[in-house]
Amino acid sequence: MSDHKTMTLTLIVWRQKNASDPGKFETYTAKNITEHHSFLEMLDCVNEDLIHAGKEPIVFDHDCREGICGMCSQVINGAPHGGQDRTTVCQLHMRKFKDGDTIYIEPWRARAFPIIKDLIVDRAALDTIIQAGGYTSCHTGGVPDGNAILIPKPIAEEATDAAECIGCGACVAGCPNGAAMLFTGAKVSQLALLPQGRAEAVARVKNMTNAMIECGFGNCSNHYECMAACPKGVNVKFIARMNREFIKAQFA
Amino acid sequence: MILDGKCPTGPIEKSWDKHRFDLKLVNPANKRKYNIIMVGTGLAGGAAAASLGELGYNVKAFCYQDSPRRAHSIAAQGGINAAKNYPSDGDSILRLMYDTIKGGDFRAREADVWRLSQVSNNIIDQCVAQGVPFARDYAGYLDNRSFGGAQVSRTFYSRGLTGQQLLLGAYSALSRQIKAGSVKMYTRREMLDLVVVDGVARGITVRNLVTGEIESHAADAVCLASGGYVNVFYLSTNAKGCSVTANWSAAKKGAFFANPCYTQIHPTCIPQAGEYQSKLTLMSESLRNDGRIWVPKKKEDCGKHPGEVAEADRDYYLERKYPSFGNLAPRDISSRSAKEACDDGRGVGPGGRGVYLDFEESIKRLSEDTIRERYGNLFEMYEKITDENGYKRPMRIYPAPHYAMGGLWVDYNLMSNIPGLFVLGEANFSVHGANRLGASALMQGLSDGYFVIPYTIGGYLVTVKPGSVKNDHPEFKKSVEDVKTRTNKFLNINGKKTVTEFHRELGKVMWNNVGMARSKESLTEALKVIPQIREDFWKNVKVGGSGTDLNQQLENAGRVADFLEFGELLTRDALHREESCGGHFRTEHQLPDGEAKRNDADFSYVGAWEFKGNDKEPELHKEPLKFETIHLAVRSYK
Ligand SMILES: Cc1cc2nc3c(=O)[nH]c(=O)nc-3n(C[C@H](O)[C@H](O)[C@H](O)COP(=O)(O)OP(=O)(O)OC[C@H]3O[C@@H](n4cnc5c(N)ncnc54)[C@H](O)[C@@H]3O)c2cc1C
Ligand code: SF4
Ligand code: FES
Numbered sequence: 001m002s003d004h005k006t007m008t009l010t011l012i013v014w015r016q017k018n019a020s021d022p023g024k025f026e027t028y029t030a031k032n033i034t035e036h037h038s039f040l041e042m043l044d045c046v047n048e049d050l051i052h053a054g055k056e057p058i059v060f061d062h063d064c065r066e067g068i069c070g071m072c073s074q075v076i077n078g079a080p081h082g083g084q085d086r087t088t089v090c091q092l093h094m095r096k097f098k099d100g101d102t103i104y105i106e107p108w109r110a111r112a113f114p115i116i117k118d119l120i121v122d123r124a125a126l127d128t129i130i131q132a133g134g135y136t137s138c139h140t141g142g143v144p145d146g147n148a149i150l151i152p153k154p155i156a157e158e159a160t161d162a163a164e165c166i167g168c169g170a171c172v173a174g175c176p177n178g179a180a181m182l183f184t185g186a187k188v189s190q191l192a193l194l195p196q197g198r199a200e201a202v203a204r205v206k207n208m209t210n211a212m213i214e215c216g217f218g219n220c221s222n223h224y225e226c227m228a229a230c231p232k233g234v235n236v237k238f239i240a241r242m243n244r245e246f247i248k249a250q251f252a
Numbered sequence: 253m254i255l256d257g258k259c260p261t262g263p264i265e266k267s268w269d270k271h272r273f274d275l276k277l278v279n280p281a282n283k284r285k286y287n288i289i290m291v292g293t294g295l296a297g298g299a300a301a302a303s304l305g306e307l308g309y310n311v312k313a314f315c316y317q318d319s320p321r322r323a324h325s326i327a328a329q330g331g332i333n334a335a336k337n338y339p340s341d342g343d344s345i346l347r348l349m350y351d352t353i354k355g356g357d358f359r360a361r362e363a364d365v366w367r368l369s370q371v372s373n374n375i376i377d378q379c380v381a382q383g384v385p386f387a388r389d390y391a392g393y394l395d396n397r398s399f400g401g402a403q404v405s406r407t408f409y410s411r412g413l414t415g416q417q418l419l420l421g422a423y424s425a426l427s428r429q430i431k432a433g434s435v436k437m438y439t440r441r442e443m444l445d446l447v448v449v450d451g452v453a454r455g456i457t458v459r460n461l462v463t464g465e466i467e468s469h470a471a472d473a474v475c476l477a478s479g480g481y482v483n484v485f486y487l488s489t490n491a492k493g494c495s496v497t498a499n500w501s502a503a504k505k506g507a508f509f510a511n512p513c514y515t516q517i518h519p520t521c522i523p524q525a526g527e528y529q530s531k532l533t534l535m536s537e538s539l540r541n542d543g544r545i546w547v548p549k550k551k552e553d554c555g556k557h558p559g560e561v562a563e564a565d566r567d568y569y570l571e572r573k574y575p576s577f578g579n580l581a582p583r584d585i586s587s588r589s590a591k592e593a594c595d596d597g598r599g600v601g602p603g604g605r606g607v608y609l610d611f612e613e614s615i616k617r618l619s620e621d622t623i624r625e626r627y628g629n630l631f632e633m634y635e636k637i638t639d640e641n642g643y644k645r646p647m648r649i650y651p652a653p654h655y656a657m658g659g660l661w662v663d664y665n666l667m668s669n670i671p672g673l674f675v676l677g678e679a680n681f682s683v684h685g686a687n688r689l690g691a692s693a694l695m696q697g698l699s700d701g702y703f704v705i706p707y708t709i710g711g712y713l714v715t716v717k718p719g720s721v722k723n724d725h726p727e728f729k730k731s732v733e734d735v736k737t738r739t740n741k742f743l744n745i746n747g748k749k750t751v752t753e754f755h756r757e758l759g760k761v762m763w764n765n766v767g768m769a770r771s772k773e774s775l776t777e778a779l780k781v782i783p784q785i786r787e788d789f790w791k792n793v794k795v796g797g798s799g800t801d802l803n804q805q806l807e808n809a810g811r812v813a814d815f816l817e818f819g820e821l822l823t824r825d826a827l828h829r830e831e832s833c834g835g836h837f838r839t840e841h842q843l844p845d846g847e848a849k850r851n852d853a854d855f856s857y858v859g860a861w862e863f864k865g866n867d868k869e870p871e872l873h874k875e876p877l878k879f880e881t882i883h884l885a886v887r888s889y890k
Contacts (some may be wrong), residue, residue, distance in 0.1 A: 135424035150392030
């Protein structure tokens, strides 16, 4: 444990007052950072300094700080979530950086995610996609016993792989077209794989796809940048499954 | 005042069914005339809003995050209990009730716990129907695992992601109602005040966290499902935004706060690495199945590489003190033992605040692959944070604040002492007594949300005329003015210390004096120091920016200001409760072997506090607890 070794870093951070402000990069210095600081704790330190100096701290979304709520959302040196395998921004640690490094920090950039302030964007469009059909229409109560629906382990596991999506939107931010195919494909696939979801599969894939287009998300041209950006390792095979479901739906 | 929980009488087995039958129903055509406010859309609030919307009520739901899918329920790893008895290992509703009452050290209400156990089975069915991918076996049946405090296998799970999957299930049901127009969702809103008109809850005042606008919302009933308050300790396993603010705003309007001193400190968390640390991360308790906990016997060995400490020089203190439960001793006991070892100067890692969780022996016995299969994601998580390989070197763990058993007082209908104000999930005090067993908070949140409030709220609504108070009532105007005044006050102090500095300072006092072991001395000191910090806060805090903009400093200032008041109440409750029970351990009250010594003769009651302002003593109201089905006994895990 080398707590005595500290780093000094140069941060080049996107600052934008509100949606209509053009925004610009500002440069800050992060001092006394140890390798044990998480990336967000490093930003906390910079913010404490800014507050003491009477300046406006950098605002960014975060909540759980353990990689599960999907709130944190920053592009670091060009990579959503910083580009470390299966890691969200809040799980990133400063030991991945060196003393003297310069770090670029930007918000998610996508047509469907307007910037609210600094690094915070509006991701309500992802909720809109789920509202269009990302559910089974069961009522509270009046459902069969849990074991009345048998789901063999491999299918349950594959549905869980898709269900691991945390709704962060990194796939959209990473996609050159700003598409939400991985996010939507994951939900469509989870429910299409499970018997409980089959009854509404046709309407679901149509409605969610339409919502995706209406919200201003782009098209998929098979770059697979989404999968590279995804902190939960959601697989592009779920996009293929959604496409199959979509084609099937045209004939249903 | 003696409080009445309004529990049904008669045989416990029939209590909930009978109560449901006795409740008056709201005519289906009238339901849409009623407006209901839901503050919080985690498991409890999300499930409730979706179910109430589906029944036909008009629901307005609020959360502080940008989407209801991000509530901190998402972070639960382990699982959810139910009395399905699928493995046929002797489980039943009564056994789940028994385990919960005993686990809570006999400080919960029997009727509520019976109901929870009864509806636990419906929850699993509901979640399956929503498409929650629970773990299954190869034949397709639901799989179970075992959890602490139970001798049966009744925990349903989805990898280490149970909370996420359950919340996404509730979120999907909620999304369906939002689409249908029965629920209107207000995200990035923070409730800052409860509006009470002529003694009845009629609405809330919220701040729009994007624009800074202060908004009023009126309704025929207000439900709080705003989660727990252990961020009063600053560092905890909760999310950064978790606060007591919604609950505290209600307490300031007269809602009683029950058992605030019942807080759970979880034994297996990753230790703090430095002063700058912003939160603590839980490592699932399941690791204790195969990991052995130890510290060096000699202080001199604490700085050494663990591999260099000879076997004979290691103190496997849980195995030594609790030979029959060993490393699987309950949460409160394991946490206290770790603290004792570190207080004795034998802790490891930075600051000497850590103990080893060692897998060497199980790796030898079972192979590294087996351990990886069982806990791989936890080892990965540990390595991400600490940069240490848990297979090669024992993990370091330390206890951390995790869960609030206390909360606003509610009766059997989940209604607080303020008519029209209901409280759900972790925010209320109801079923866990003085200690919560693993996998039972998720169960409670969903029970309250899907299966209790949809019935009990109707019994209240039939007694009120819909829409009788609107948000142009003077009380709403006053509430908006109060919130604005407080906002301006924060912005105008312009002192020298940041909000976080104050929060850390409070957290240190709470942790050191009101944490795992409490004494009259430590509590009395805290009662002296907390008001001093509060006073300093109101003179010396520095909150920049403006009130009419997205301003995270301002949001945090409000939360910390509330913790600075609430922390004092929590401490006072701990001081008044002259006994040890569950998570509340008073060093003066222990058995000769160091175990918690309950005092049933004097303290077998719910302590519900009425806040009367910072300059006055709060008033204690008691609800006596009766044990008719499960008999009072000493809790032993030796
Ligand atoms: C790391 C971790 C692991 C856990 N693991 C388990 C487990 O394995 N099994 C188990 O049973 N339990 C577990 N628990 C406990 C369990 O997860 C929680 O007790 C439960 O999920 C709480 O649900 P809730 O709906 O009451 O609150 P939350 O999910 O916390 O939701 C609170 C809601 O209130 C909103 N809110 C709060 N304040 C305001 C305000 N002022 N204005 C507007 N909105 C507000 C939030 O936005 C959110 O929507 C765990 C807890 C933690 C922290
Ligand atoms: S698919 Fe991955 S990147 Fe996209 S929202 Fe889900 S978790 Fe985030
Ligand atoms: S803050 Fe929750 S995932 Fe990063």
